[in-house]
Amino acid sequence: MEEKNYRPMWKDLGLDLEGHDQLLAVLGKAYKDIYLSQENRPKAMQYLDFVISEAHGLRIEELMEAKKKGNKVVGTFCVYVPEELVLAVGGTCVGLCAGAEIGIDEAEKVLPRNTCALIKSFMGFKLAGLCPYIQASDLVVGETTCDGKKKAYEILNDYKETYVMEIPQMKTERDRTLWRGEVVQFKEKVEEISGKKITPENLEEGIKIANNKRRALQRLSALRKSTPSPISGLDALLVNQIAFYDDPLRFTKSIHALCDELERRVKEGIGVSRNGIARILVSGSPMAVPNWKIPFIIETSGAVVVAEESCVGERSTRDLVSETGDTLDKMIDAIVDRYFKIDCACFTPNKERTDHILDLAREFKADGVIHYSIQFCTPYTVEAYKVEKVLQEKGIPILKIESDYGMEDVGQLKTRIEAFLEMVRK
């Protein structure tokens, strides 16, 4: 995949070199088949192609260089971890590997078979020694968003120390108090591992960097409201995926360059798809790299994905942290409030989410919604019932899908999705 020899670095990181070679070969082929085969891609996607080709190479080298200078790497699995606090001390947040069916035999030695693919994946990546990001992390942060992750982190902790943030389950004042305590404790943890104090000055900077990244992604999202969509759902998903591990400043600049190109396309009426094909909103469980299965099936079945109501998607970019705080306390409050708005299915009740899905469907002129749950992801699979009910009441077509990371069900999913798209078009 790359010219430079990163093997000494991978070896130092404790990766299983042979398994890692195989992983890169498989990923490279999948990327070629799924991404590079797309027609009429924006030119600026070349930056993303480059980033993904260097995801285990140059990017890891950059992180190792930063570490040498004393800057810390914080590995995360969830959009609840306040990146601002890590950025404040010159650190980097990286999303950890969780999107591929890998090391599954190892994972199933410590986890029940009936565990969601994302959880089995991060455990498998660690146990099989295939994720350079977790190896490079100075701190791994878990969170209590679902039973599976909450309990799996106890086991992961046997192999890599895992700091767990408690996410409340409701949105009362009591929950906000608990959550604020968690944010403050995380701030202290970040100060401890970095040896640096978080100040109003550096936190203001951290908030700006994170907000600017979100603004670029919001701009990208807004451009997808156009008909025809100037970018495929696959490419837009990739951008949102890479947002979790690329350098935030460089990434923000590159996404604005992509948006400039897309704006020109919109003006000229150029899109990735012809007019009149179905516009689909994908909603549900997060899709981590290289989990491109659902949008790939949709977009090779004659539709275009126009938005992802998902943590790897607009849920993580929708809200900004208020920049009006002038004291550390007010800034912390702004962070607490921003993250407390996240409408993950882990909350009960979670009417905000169903309301928001309706809003998105309208704003993006979606012809239908495909609700995707990772199999055994209880919060999203159960909440899918409410989502379906609300959408049906408004006459918006919905298809509920449960799937893991395997490829065995691709044919069956394609049949169901094609039938759904046929129905939507009528």
Place this chain on the structure above:
Amino acid sequence: MEEKNYRPMWKDLGLDLEGHDQLLAVLGKAYKDIYLSQENRPKAMQYLDFVISEAHGLRIEELMEAKKKGNKVVGTFCVYVPEELVLAVGGTCVGLCAGAEIGIDEAEKVLPRNTCALIKSFMGFKLAGLCPYIQASDLVVGETTCDGKKKAYEILNDYKETYVMEIPQMKTERDRTLWRGEVVQFKEKVEEISGKKITPENLEEGIKIANNKRRALQRLSALRKSTPSPISGLDALLVNQIAFYDDPLRFTKSIHALCDELERRVKEGIGVSRNGIARILVSGSPMAVPNWKIPFIIETSGAVVVAEESCVGERSTRDLVSETGDTLDKMIDAIVDRYFKIDCACFTPNKERTDHILDLAREFKADGVIHYSIQFCTPYTVEAYKVEKVLQEKGIPILKIESDYGMEDVGQLKTRIEAFLEMVRK
């Protein structure tokens, strides 16, 4: 099952009379086959036989009589609901139907197929109109112990208003603060539905009634430490199950009478089993009436169950509420502290539980532990890994089982359990 005609009452409660007849017939037969076929049962179990035969009859009639006098019925699914507060206003807590594979087709219309049997069961009982307890309840209380229940209550709420208590996920001071707030809010809810104020006087009484019930169950549990055990695991489980819906004063008295008989047995060396047969600790997910599958298989395979490390078992009776509080605030604190000790697998980390399983195995001279998880019960299935690890380190044999409420796997489970018992005896 009963002489008296309860059909008008069941009709008034909105039960599906035909389905309910079938349910009672199946339960009656199962009880006869599993319970009444046991040899050498204590005579005092006749009270329990009577209670179970009248579970949908006389007991419901009693509750309806109490309701006429203005006393409220509170239906629960979990040992976190503080019974003391309900008893304080003259109300009754009842465990709701959740132990039988019933109404499953109805349940699977609103819940994913991959949902634990207990959750599908309570939903099925409600949707099929077969649980007189939920029909009689003035308040149904759910709680956020697991993803499945948390999200299923949102759906149950469409059919019967469900008040949900938030259970924290860790045991820090912040969590205790949140939990205290939940207990105070529940107190207010109980006052609201009953129209009665909770005072130090009536709460003291409520605490005493609940503690006395626990003391009787603790006495029963302690007697099972004897060799041979004076009571079968099946009978002891039944006692713990009935504790959730019988009248607490009458129940407490009856269990002490049972214990008197068991004490005589212990003195005379009489047991339900011969010396030398394997003593098994069952640990894991709750076993609600009529989920007698696992102890039935164990005890018909030549072993005796000596304790249940489970919510329907010693977890719900282990700790008392301190009776030293002399103000309402102190009593509330005592309640908060007592319930906060519960070591459900929903907490992270949950070392208290694995420590406690080791203690129980020693105290009850268990030859082995059978860890039972309801299939798809994520907290217990994942935690089983840690339980196994800790027990193996101490050289205590463990068998991990996952099962639902169906009977298809009985043969396979029996083979596995027999092999385990064979190994344990060596």
